[in-house]
Amino acid sequence: MRFSLLAVLLLVISQTFTHAADPPAKYVLVIGVDGLRPDALQKATTPNFDKLSRNGATSYTCQILGTRYKKNDTISGPGWSSFLTGVWADKHGVHDNSFKGKKFGEYPHFFARVKSQFPTYKTAHFVDWAPIDDHVVSHADFHNGYKAHQPSDLGAKDKAIAADASKLIADKDYRVIVAYFGNCDSAGHGKGFHPSVPTYISAIEAVDGHIGTLLTAIASRTNYKQEDWLILLSADHGGKGTGHSSGHNVPEILTTPFIVSGNNVKRGPIKEQVYVVDIPTTALHHLGVDIAADWKLDGKVIGLR
Numbered sequence: 210m211r212f213s214l215l216a217v218l219l220l221v222i223s224q225t226f227t228h229a230a231d232p233p234a235k236y237v238l239v240i241g242v243d244g245l246r247p248d249a250l251q252k253a254t255t256p257n258f259d260k261l262s263r264n265g266a267t268s269y270t271c272q273i274l275g276t277r278y279k280k281n282d283t284i285s286g287p288g289w290s291s292f293l294t295g296v297w298a299d300k301h302g303v304h305d306n307s308f309k310g311k312k313f314g315e316y317p318h319f320f321a322r323v324k325s326q327f328p329t330y331k332t333a334h335f336v337d338w339a340p341i342d343d344h345v346v347s348h349a350d351f352h353n354g355y356k357a358h359q360p361s362d363l364g365a366k367d368k369a370i371a372a373d374a375s376k377l378i379a380d381k382d383y384r385v386i387v388a389y390f391g392n393c394d395s396a397g398h399g400k401g402f403h404p405s406v407p408t409y410i411s412a413i414e415a416v417d418g419h420i421g422t423l424l425t426a427i428a429s430r431t432n433y434k435q436e437d438w439l440i441l442l443s444a445d446h447g448g449k450g451t452g453h454s455s456g457h458n459v460p461e462i463l464t465t466p467f468i469v470s471g472n473n474v475k476r477g478p479i480k481e482q483v484y485v486v487d488i489p490t491t492a493l494h495h496l497g498v499d500i501a502a503d504w505k506l507d508g509k510v511i512g513l514r
């Protein structure tokens with residue numbers, strides 16, 4: 210009798226210590242804002258972008274083209290291909306919005322790298338510029354390209370993405386989520402990519418609201434205090450005037466913001482040069498994925514302790 214009581218006590222103690230030693234479960238949210246200029250972001254009123262920055266590290270000089278290769282156009286197809294695969298266009302093969310020459314078999318969306326080592330980790334991708342969903346997204350347990358959404362304007366679609374992604378984050382257990390917002394680019398093409406353009410600033414402030422919705426969903430999770438969330442944010446290009454094509458020598462087009470936010474991030478400005486291809490590498494490292502040399506990723510890990 211005494212022995213069994215002791216055994217129960219030992220079991221309780223060992224379980225307590227096992228739990229105390231468990232590292233927190235890792236999660237990643239990647240936010241992509243099409244056509245977001247850093248100077249306009251800094252001009253806009255954005256409490257939720259600011260919250261991410263305060264709880265992390267920020268660069269306002271991220272580059273959308275690398276030093277080794279820069280022959281692709283400075284538009285969304287190649288931009289998001291680099292952002293989501295972590296390699297430059299000589300590898301992923303996308304040079305314009307036709308996606309001709311794509312090599313996503315060899316250089317897939319970073320979800321494929323997560324799944325190769327953690328096949329049970331669930332992945333979700335929300336995007337309202339349909340070619341990304343059609344061409345780039347793979348290895349997603351849930352994905353939506355918002356082609357049939359009504360109303361069909363990008364502002365309404367962005368709002369739907371914020372609502373849908375937030376519900377999935379709050380109610381389900383997805384480890385890696387990408388939420389893309391397209392309306393800033395649409396506002397820039399319509400009225401101009403510039404901090405002085407009210408329509409462009411309003412579009413950025415709307416995305417700020419969507420980020421707030423996503424952050425509320427994360428914090429509402431039952432086990433949030435035992436989880437380690439990393440949030441990454443950047444863009445595929447900026448813009449000048451009402452466009453951004455052929456911007457190879459135009460800083461306003463080549464430069465985007467880059468935020469890495471979470472409890473495991475060194476706070477403050479990022480001093481080193483960052484690139485959009487650093488997004489997947491940083492996400493994979495946070496999740497504990499061993500990055501294999503033969504994946505030939507062009508990015509590096511940014512901001513993590």
Ligand SMILES: [Zn+2]
Pocket residue numbers: 243244284285286288394445446
């Ligand atoms: Zn774009």
